[in-house]
Amino acid sequence: MSAPMLDIRDLHLSFKGHTGLTEVLHGISLHIQPGERVALVGESGSGKSVTARIVLGLLQDLPSARITGQVLFDGRDLELMSSRARHALRGTAMSMIFQDPTSSLNPVFRIADQFHDVLRRADPSVAKAAAHDRAAAILAEVSIRDAQRVLNAYPFQLSGGMNQRVMIAMALANEPALLIADEPGTALDVTVQAQTLQLMRRLVEDHHTAVLFISHNLGVVREFADRLYVIYKGRMVEQGPTDAVFADPRHPYTRALMAAVPHLTGGGIPEIAEASPDFAAPLVDHEAEAPS
Amino acid sequence: MVAQPAIVQRRDAMTPVLRLLAKRLATSLIVLVGVSMLIFAIARIIPGDPARIALGPNATAEQIAALRAQLHLDQSVFVQYGYFVADVLRGDLGISLYTNRPVTTDIAQFLPATLELILVAGAMMIAFGLPLGIWSARYKGKWADNLIRLISLLGVSAPSFVWAVILMLLFAFYLPLFPIAGRISDDIVVTPVTGFLMIDTLVAGNLRAFADAAWHIALPAFALALSGIGQAARLTRANMVETYERPYIEMARSYGFSERRIANRYAFKPSLIPSLTIIGLDFAAMLGNAFLVEAIFAWPGLSRYGVEVILRKDLNGIVGTVLIISATFLIVNIIVDLLIAFLNPRIRHSQRAS
Ligand SMILES: Nc1ncnc2c1ncn2[C@@H]1O[C@H](COP(=O)(O)OP(=O)(O)O)[C@@H](O)[C@H]1O
Numbered sequence A: 001m002s003a004p005m006l007d008i009r010d011l012h013l014s015f016k017g018h019t020g021l022t023e024v025l026h027g028i029s030l031h032i033q034p035g036e037r038v039a040l041v042g043e044s045g046s047g048k049s050v051t052a053r054i055v056l057g058l059l060q061d062l063p064s065a066r067i068t069g070q071v072l073f074d075g076r077d078l079e080l081m082s083s084r085a086r087h088a089l090r091g092t093a094m095s096m097i098f099q100d101p102t103s104s105l106n107p108v109f110r111i112a113d114q115f116h117d118v119l120r121r122a123d124p125s126v127a128k129a130a131a132h133d134r135a136a137a138i139l140a141e142v143s144i145r146d147a148q149r150v151l152n153a154y155p156f157q158l159s160g161g162m163n164q165r166v167m168i169a170m171a172l173a174n175e176p177a178l179l180i181a182d183e184p185g186t187a188l189d190v191t192v193q194a195q196t197l198q199l200m201r202r203l204v205e206d207h208h209t210a211v212l213f214i215s216h217n218l219g220v221v222r223e224f225a226d227r228l229y230v231i232y233k234g235r236m237v238e239q240g241p242t243d244a245v246f247a248d249p250r251h252p253y254t255r256a257l258m259a260a261v262p263h264l265t266g267g268g269i270p271e272i273a274e275a276s277p278d279f280a281a282p283l284v285d286h287e288a289e290a291p292s
Numbered sequence B: 001m002v003a004q005p006a007i008v009q010r011r012d013a014m015t016p017v018l019r020l021l022a023k024r025l026a027t028s029l030i031v032l033v034g035v036s037m038l039i040f041a042i043a044r045i046i047p048g049d050p051a052r053i054a055l056g057p058n059a060t061a062e063q064i065a066a067l068r069a070q071l072h073l074d075q076s077v078f079v080q081y082g083y084f085v086a087d088v089l090r091g092d093l094g095i096s097l098y099t100n101r102p103v104t105t106d107i108a109q110f111l112p113a114t115l116e117l118i119l120v121a122g123a124m125m126i127a128f129g130l131p132l133g134i135w136s137a138r139y140k141g142k143w144a145d146n147l148i149r150l151i152s153l154l155g156v157s158a159p160s161f162v163w164a165v166i167l168m169l170l171f172a173f174y175l176p177l178f179p180i181a182g183r184i185s186d187d188i189v190v191t192p193v194t195g196f197l198m199i200d201t202l203v204a205g206n207l208r209a210f211a212d213a214a215w216h217i218a219l220p221a222f223a224l225a226l227s228g229i230g231q232a233a234r235l236t237r238a239n240m241v242e243t244y245e246r247p248y249i250e251m252a253r254s255y256g257f258s259e260r261r262i263a264n265r266y267a268f269k270p271s272l273i274p275s276l277t278i279i280g281l282d283f284a285a286m287l288g289n290a291f292l293v294e295a296i297f298a299w300p301g302l303s304r305y306g307v308e309v310i311l312r313k314d315l316n317g318i319v320g321t322v323l324i325i326s327a328t329f330l331i332v333n334i335i336v337d338l339l340i341a342f343l344n345p346r347i348r349h350s351q352r353a354s
C-alpha cells in the first residue's frame, strides 16, 4: 500500500467563544490514497466543512480556532509547516469546489480573468493570452463547446450547471493531487447535479486526482466514492469501502441515515429527529476486520 | 477568428449604457428647465428694485424707468421668462449689474477656480477614502481598522467650513506650512488657457508655478474633501465587510490568493459601486459646500461672485450662477451614473433596457 495523499490523525478542533472553548471535532481520523475517492457523510453541523477547511489550511489562521492532532498531506505535517508553505499548497497541490457555483464565482470579473488568476497560482508568469488558451482547453474537458463565450461571460450570464463545470475546470486546472468537494452542486437541480458529478468523476479518474467528497446525498456517494466515512457530531462512527458499508451498515447512526433516505438518487439527509443514545456507539471499521 | 465573438459582444454591450445616457440627458434637461423657472421666479420675488440698486440713490425716475424697460422689468414675469429662455438658447445670460459685463464672461472667469477646487477635492476623496476603507475592512477589528474608523468618524462629524477654519489655523497660521489664502503666489504670472491653474502652469511648462498652485489648493481642497473621505471610507468598509462573507471570497482563499489581492481586487471591486454612488453625491454637494470654504480661504471662485450678486440683487448674475451650478451638478451626476453603469457588468450587459 502506497503512502496516503492525505492522512488525518486524531484531529481535534475547538472554537473559542464567549462561553469558553467548544469542541467541534473530537479526534477524527481519515486517510485518502493517491487517486482515491473518499466520501465524508454526515448531517448538517457534524463537522464536515471545518475538516475540509483545516486540510486547506484556512482555519489555522483563524484566531478563535484551536487545532490539535496531525494532518499529513503527501507525508508532510501541515501543522509543522509555516503559514507560507501551507499557503503555497492551496490552489496548486489541492483545490476545492463549493456548494453553490454561481455565488462562489466572483460576480464582477469575467470567467477568463478568474481563470487567469487560478492559473497564475501554478505559473505566476503565465500571460493573459496563454491563460486564455489553456482555460479554453480545460473547459473543453468539462464538455463546454463554446469556450470563448463562456470565458468572456460573467457568472450571472451563465446557467448554474455551466458555472459548476467552470468551477470543476478551475479546480482541476493546476492538476492538484487532492480535490475537496464540499457538497458540490447541492444548489443545482438534481439532473444537472448528476450530470456535473459524472463529469467530475470522469475527470478525476483521468487525472488520477484524490478526492475528499463531502456530501449530504447518500445516493450520490454510492455512485462516486470508493470508500466512505460517516461522521456524527464531530466523531467518526463508521468507515469502510462504499459497497461494504451500504451492504451492511452496522452503526445505528449509519442505519438511521440510510433509513431516512428512501430514494437513493435524490434528496439530502433530513435532520434525523430522534437522536438515539446508540449513535454515540464506537467506530465501526469495515477494514479493521479480517476478511473471512 | 478567435477574438471575434468577444468584439461582437462588447459592441452589443454598449447599447444599454448609451440608452442610459440618453435617458439621463433627457431628465436632466427637464430638471434644468424646472430649476431655471424656480430661480427665475424666486429672484423676482425678493423685495427691492434691481434697477434702482444698479443705478444708485441719485438716479432719476426716468433713468430707472428706462433701465426697467430695457431689462423688461415692466412686463409680466411670464414675458420676462420668455425673453430669458430665448437669450439662454443663444448663449446669452444677460449683463451683470454688478460687474457690468456679460454674466457668461463672469462665469467663465470664476467657475474654473471653483471647479478646480472641487475636482482636486474629489480626487482626494477617491485617493484617500477608498484605500482607507479597504484597509479598514481588511484589518477588521485590528488597531488599523479602529484608527481609520475614528478618523472617518471625525471627518464626517464636522462640516467642511469648520474643517477649513481648523486646518487654516493649524497648518497655515500656527504652523505656517501652507499659504493662508489665494490660488497662487502674487509674483507668479500665469497666462490663462483653461482657467485651471494646475493645468495652465503645466501647459506653460512652469513646474515651479504648478507646485505653487498645488501648494495653495491643498488645504482648501482637503477641508472640502474631509467629510467625503470619511464617508467613502466608512461606506467602502461596510460594503467590503459584507462582501467578505460571500462564498466567492472563501473560494478565493481556497485558491491561495494573497489577502492583499483578495482585499484590493476580489472584495473591493464588488463593493465599489455603492461607494462610487456616495462619492458622486458628495462630489455634487461640494458645489454648495465650496461657497463657505472659498470664503474662508479667499478663493477667487464662483462663490464670491455668487454672494456679491445676491447682495446686489443682480438678477442676471443670480440666475446665471444658479443655472451653471445646477448644470454642473447634473453633469457630475450623469458622469457618475455612467461610470457606475460601466463598472457594473449587470447593467452593462443587461439585455433589456431598464
Ligand atoms: N468559525 C466558526 N466559529 C465557531 N463555530 C464554528 C465555526 N465554523 C463552524 N463552527 C461550528 O462547527 C460545527 C461544524 O460545522 P461545519 O463543519 O460547517 O458542519 P457541516 O458538517 O455541516 O459542514 C458547527 O456546529 C458549527 O456551528
Ligand SMILES: [Mg+2]
Residues within 6 Å of the ligand: A048, A049, A182
Ligand atoms: Mg458544510
